[in-house]
Amino acid sequence: xxxxxxxxxxxxxxxxxxxxxxxxxxxxxxxxxxxxxxxxxxxxxxxxxxxxxxxxxxxxxxxxxxxxxxxxxxxxxxxxxxxxxxxxxxxxxxxxxxxxxxxxxxxxxxxxxxxxxxxxxxxxxxxxxxxxxxxxxxxxxxxxxxxxxxxxxxxxxxxxxxxxxxxxxxxxxxxxxxxxxxxxxxxxxxxxxxxxxxxxxxxxxxxxxxxxxxxxxxxxxxxxxxxxxxxxxxxxxxxxxxxxxxxxxxxxxxxxxxxxxxxxxxxxxxxxxxxxxxxxxxxxxxx
Numbered sequence: 001x002x003x004x005x006x007x008x009x010x011x012x013x014x015x016x017x018x019x020x021x022x023x024x025x026x027x028x029x030x031x032x033x034x035x036x037x038x039x040x041x042x043x044x045x046x047x048x049x050x051x052x053x054x055x056x057x058x059x060x061x062x063x064x065x066x067x068x069x070x071x072x073x074x075x076x077x078x079x080x081x082x083x084x085x086x087x088x089x090x091x092x093x094x095x096x097x098x099x100x101x102x103x104x105x106x107x108x109x110x111x112x113x114x115x116x117x118x119x120x121x122x123x124x125x126x127x128x129x130x131x132x133x134x135x136x137x138x139x140x141x142x143x144x145x146x147x148x149x150x151x152x153x154x155x156x157x158x159x160x161x162x163x164x165x166x167x168x169x170x171x172x173x174x175x176x177x178x179x180x181x182x183x184x185x186x187x188x189x190x191x192x193x194x195x196x197x198x199x200x201x202x203x204x205x206x207x208x209x210x211x212x213x214x215x216x217x218x219x220x221x222x223x224x225x226x227x228x229x230x231x232x233x234x235x236x237x238x239x240x241x242x243x244x245x246x247x248x249x250x251x252x253x254x255x256x257x258x259x260x261x262x263x264x265x266x267x268x269x270x271x272x273x274x275x276x277x278x279x280x281x282x283x284x285x286x287x
């Protein structure tokens with residue numbers, strides 16, 4: 001099957017009229033082990049990115065902490081500021097050699113990080129820049145104000161949030177327009193349902209990170225396997241198709257370091273689940 005999603009994927013429209021295909025690509029895996037350092041095969045990582053764009057993916061998500069800096073650099077080199085691709089990145093997490101992810105929302109740090117992201121991506125303005133995670137040691141509003149200032153200075157086009165509550169989203173909206181929220185969400189873990197519904201109400205894109213984690217879970221895995229067998233699909237494709245059908249504002253970003261896996265994931269845009277399939281998947285008892 002041709003994995004091109006241009007005529008298969010629904011689209012999401014941002015407030016400024018920009019539209020993207022709802023099935024995107026997450027570039028976290030295009031790094032070394034534990035998301036530290038360069039991938040073992042940079043040429044393959046580049047091929048994955050370029051094949052994604054060739055297949056109609058026009059929404060690519062990354063972060064300054066992936067590598068750190070490695071994923072952004074590879075995207076900058078492979079996509080080369082393609083005007084038809086919306087690239088999203090994030091700032092607000094520190095990394096170390098042990099692979100820890102430490103929140104750091106100090107405004108001056110964030111303002112420094114956007115300069116690094118701009119340089120690695122090779123752009124004058126980042127399409128979407130997201131606050132990666134609230135920092136318990138920094139006032140949340142101060143961190144969001146830093147992103148608002150980046151937007152005012154034309155360093156970023158849109159502001160996004162990640163790993164936030166409904167209350168934090170509402171607080172941020174009093175400061176700046178929020179284009180997207182990225183929280184963990186999948187068919188087996190719907191803890192962030194209230195945040196998703198808040199995004200629906202406001203027309204905010206909801207990026208469910210870990211969209212295929214449920215495939216390996218005891219509760220969801222067998223149901224996904226059963227539906228996949230009926231539809232002649234893979235459980236990963238079923239998990240993605242469920243997310244696309246569950247809400248009009250979801251923007252799943254499955255990631256991989258393999259062209260073959262990429263093309264398999266993209267076929268989820270064409271997978272049509274029946275009412276019986278959806279009922280079975282909806283009936284999974286989320287953890």
